[in-house]
Amino acid sequence: MKPIRLGMVGGGSGAFIGAIHRIAARMDGRFDLVAGALSSDPTRAASSAADLGIRGYTSFAEMARLEAARDDGIEAVAIVTPNHMHAAPAVAFLNAGIHVICDKPLSATAEQARQIADAAAESPARFFLTHNYSALPMVREARALVAEGALGQVRLVHAEYLQGWLSDEVHNKQADWRTDPAQAGAGALGDIGTHAWQLAEFVTGQTPSHVSADLSSVVPGRPIDDDARVALRYASGAKGGIWASQVALGMENGLSLRVFGDRGALDWRLGDSERLIFTPKDGPAQILTRAQDRSGSFRTPPGHPEGYLEGFANLYLDIAEIIRGDTSRLDRVPGLAAGLSGMAFIAAAKASSAQDGTWTEVQP
Amino acid sequence: MKPIRLGMVGGGSGAFIGAIHRIAARMDGRFDLVAGALSSDPTRAASSAADLGIRGYTSFAEMARLEAARDDGIEAVAIVTPNHMHAAPAVAFLNAGIHVICDKPLSATAEQARQIADAAAESPARFFLTHNYSALPMVREARALVAEGALGQVRLVHAEYLQGWLSDEVHNKQADWRTDPAQAGAGALGDIGTHAWQLAEFVTGQTPSHVSADLSSVVPGRPIDDDARVALRYASGAKGGIWASQVALGMENGLSLRVFGDRGALDWRLGDSERLIFTPKDGPAQILTRAQDRSGSFRTPPGHPEGYLEGFANLYLDIAEIIRGDTSRLDRVPGLAAGLSGMAFIAAAKASSAQDGTWTEVQP
Amino acid sequence: MKPIRLGMVGGGSGAFIGAIHRIAARMDGRFDLVAGALSSDPTRAASSAADLGIRGYTSFAEMARLEAARDDGIEAVAIVTPNHMHAAPAVAFLNAGIHVICDKPLSATAEQARQIADAAAESPARFFLTHNYSALPMVREARALVAEGALGQVRLVHAEYLQGWLSDEVHNKQADWRTDPAQAGAGALGDIGTHAWQLAEFVTGQTPSHVSADLSSVVPGRPIDDDARVALRYASGAKGGIWASQVALGMENGLSLRVFGDRGALDWRLGDSERLIFTPKDGPAQILTRAQDRSGSFRTPPGHPEGYLEGFANLYLDIAEIIRGDTSRLDRVPGLAAGLSGMAFIAAAKASSAQDGTWTEVQP
Amino acid sequence: MKPIRLGMVGGGSGAFIGAIHRIAARMDGRFDLVAGALSSDPTRAASSAADLGIRGYTSFAEMARLEAARDDGIEAVAIVTPNHMHAAPAVAFLNAGIHVICDKPLSATAEQARQIADAAAESPARFFLTHNYSALPMVREARALVAEGALGQVRLVHAEYLQGWLSDEVHNKQADWRTDPAQAGAGALGDIGTHAWQLAEFVTGQTPSHVSADLSSVVPGRPIDDDARVALRYASGAKGGIWASQVALGMENGLSLRVFGDRGALDWRLGDSERLIFTPKDGPAQILTRAQDRSGSFRTPPGHPEGYLEGFANLYLDIAEIIRGDTSRLDRVPGLAAGLSGMAFIAAAKASSAQDGTWTEVQP
Structure with missing residues (x-):
């Protein structure tokens, strides 16, 4: 199958999530990155595009227009800008009939979200949102277990996403826009709380109907929430909680989800992402691994x-x-020396074993 | 920097390790796969090459000769064949001045190993061996700790590689050559024992001088070892052990390394590969993560x-x-619905928090 | 030192927590159980006392009176009745000048709590409450770390106590009084939520000033809460949460506490109670064990x-x-055969090692 | 049932294992310690006995003779002396018809072991050896699983007991006799290697027929082994290994056992002693806890x-x-203040929940 021609908005040199998207797009050889409006700074946009060997633009609007007009123009675009800069390019590319792959959360404001929704409704192109955690094998297996009724009726849901990197006042490229209400819209709530929300929604198949929240700016002077505690109620009667924090000192990416039903329970933690603990009502807990995954979401054997x-x-x-x-x-x-060492190991071990374990010199 | 033109020997459709090498080569965009002798079966070689859109050969010898002659010929080749088929192509490409990236172990026999060593000695090209586990961030950090003396003098070393997939008589593409002495040379000892050996050697910087081994064919009728226990002695006086097994039922890839010195100790396990437990002599154990890694061997922030x-x-x-x-x-x-749901979550949580936690409806 | 003469109220045959108290009182040889009003059923009270070889009473009031009058009367009494039956005996024994060791929570109602407080205020005897979890070595070490400032200012607190044993409608001696509002006063909130509350209070040294709670009766028809989610606010500005549940299917005693400060963080879980994870601001996480404990709260070496x-x-x-x-x-x-087997092992291992690892028969 | 009258040999003030035996004997109220020859030093023997309020002897021989003659003499004796002092008292008490509860290993020499065996053969009294680890609930469950065939035929066994407390030259009461060949007989091999041996034997029900060993004195100048690696062969064809070390720096009591059969596998570790991982051939690993234990070896509910x-x-x-x-x-x-705090928590949480989560002050 021919690779899909991909463009990118944002992700210039030094960007974090743009580099991640490029690696992910490359991994299976299904996309060719061919164009980009990689920075709002024209010089950086040009040099970043040159580094990648792709067609560079200084304006996403121009990129949408020109690429749509080319026979070999991009078929899809990845939008990897700060939250408040999702809507404008998304609308532009959707209007141009180009598929959009957008980083989460959807946008910084409800108004921007509506603009995207309207554009998507009228476009033949598709809109994708990269909630990457729900694409992990054991999360997909968790969802399958809930869907097939292995948990019975869901009663309790608890999702956490704890980070500690904003425990102090921090100033750098990543922190600056995430702690600016104008660019981010929401702090811990939007940056990682939405991951926890989507994870819970994806696995349980249910969206809470009501929330009760306590948002805090723990670091003095921070103009946006850095800790969010949200209690959840579901229409089904289930209860839940989300705790998202960027000031949980020492935590790196403490994303986890626990779901308790009346027939079974699930426990998944990103720090041990390849194991899913499933406890059926009448038996011991089971450690599910990719050997039990049914989604086929991996590239290597169990x-x-x-x-x-x-x-x-x-x-x-x-x-x-x-x-x-x-x-x-x-x-x-490792090179030839490592290879020869390994061969010497094999030879000496075989010789020793053939002589009932006699200590044998390893001869490199 | 221009990508390196890469060829491949082995790795036709259905192959495991060839596909892995291709993903790895693609991930950072530093290689372009352009040619391959992907199978000894001419039809399969041709169709596999066509699937990948690369120049196909039915003979690695011919490939070495013709690629070396092209201006745009390959600069490096990945050899991903069974063990007994490493030496011949390695020699051919080394002789042609083309860098060789060879899967482990080096070869099936000592004679083949010598052939590769001789060819490498006379070639301007380099020879690399893909012991992938020693390229993981925390393994490289482990090595750095030993090298800088954090463990003091190494006293005890224990490495394990336990798998269970050959607990029964198994017949498939992966199992067949690995349990055939002519193709593999050694069983558990060569396939995974050499990983444990190299891991210990890489981290400690020492090669054992003597071994005492007990190789077993646990599954009745298997013509090759499927369990290997090897005691180690080092010239320094250190003692150690390697246990490699393919009949440790239920184990997937139980690779681990423990090193005890007179000033500190290390514990690393592949199943928890991002954490390295370091215990200094006079303090509590420490959980090192990529935040402590100094090798820079990762693509994402700690x-x-x-x-x-x-x-x-x-x-x-x-x-x-x-x-x-x-x-x-x-x-x-996830698509637009997930994005809108996340926005509704943010809006409801903000509204609730602004009203001191009043339960607030989530309005999609 | 002479053992203390101990009495018990409640804890007749078949009781759970009474038996626990007796073992705990015996363990260090510092108490002699000599008297008891073990049941409100006179026959069972008498037979239980006879089984234990102690002075039996059918009324705690009489026991308080008569024991106080004896030269060799009890010096302390353990009260291990259901919650609503704590206050009356506590008051009686406090009035009689006898020390009271009372199971938690204090009582079923605020009125009963006040009665105990009044009696304690006027009595020369002491009142103790057996929140046993805060007596574990690593919990005491956690408290010491907070007290000495290792966490800096406490910002976030999260305590959980999750059980699954009431996931269904259950009827037995343990469940019946715990799910009866008249006897228990509160359900999950009182039975285990107070453990989480006390644990957080004990370790942080702070009591929340405000709570926002969502109590549920998840199992249909249950007249008392079986799931309690409580958000916490501290006068210091710290935020926190308690989640106590008896319907978290599959959980046995999932008690845990996490505390995040501006200089360090703590993570302790009852399921791994001998390890305390302490993460200082500028270093890797540390695994503290009893080797680091300073409270001396254990009977065996680290x-x-x-x-x-x-x-x-x-x-x-x-x-x-x-x-x-x-x-x-x-x-x-294990008996003589096990002992001889061990000796044969030692002898064979020594002989083999003396002969450089020659395989040696084990001779029983 | 009347408690059994117990004596003790060894275990004077400052002793480790004697104190442990006393606590264990007390825990269930089934023994009364009434006599002891607690030290070979007469003064210390007398003062230790006085501290415990028991009949003191300065000679175990005299104790055996006199206690056997008393109507209220001891029925059983616990021997908690260094290894080389097990045989003489064991023989004396067995000859006197008194049951012997002896710490492990059986003795320091084979000759001493034979003396005990001879005495036991002629005595009406029983001989018990306190291999305490095999009395833990999940170890007993492990044994039951093997016995009932859940693992099929045992193929691979691996037991470890790793400690680090002798990583340096150490001189104290515990270390001195354990590193003296005359008193201990064997070092790591005898002190902890026999625990690993017995654990493997107890769970598998099989004793290895041959061993190949490598004993080391890692700390320079130590006159006894402090590291023991022993390869095992069973008559059934199974293979195994024992690794016991006292110089595994940082390890506290790293006892573990793994058993692989052709139908299932077990993994148990003392550091997580209440969980037993059982992997059946055709399913995910299971986490067995006391809820699955069938030996009833515990005092508290699952x-x-x-x-x-x-x-x-x-x-x-x-x-x-x-x-x-x-x-x-x-x-x-915890005392009254803790109790009132818990009551205030319950009251505030109930009030808040009744008002739909309104933040409510905690009123102490």
């Missing part, structure tokens, strides 16, 4: 952990640098 | 776990399929 | 886990039964 | 963790000290 691919990719990255001349990385890439 | 990229890639893969027409995947990719 | 004593006690119990004639337990108590 | 009793006992111990005048402990024992 048992090859997440990170397996990154380990390989680290080698390929180092090898590329070495081939291009950076020999400082040679010492951390 | 706290974004391994698997984060795969989650994003799962979305991009599903989105590609949907754009190309497979709407059956729509229900698991 | 490293001998909780349960160590119970293992020994299990042997002593089985040995007692065997000595008294129940030989059916012989097969699970 | 879900009340080991350590629960120690928490209660800590309170009783502190309360005893306070009653006897040590008010410095008052601050860590």
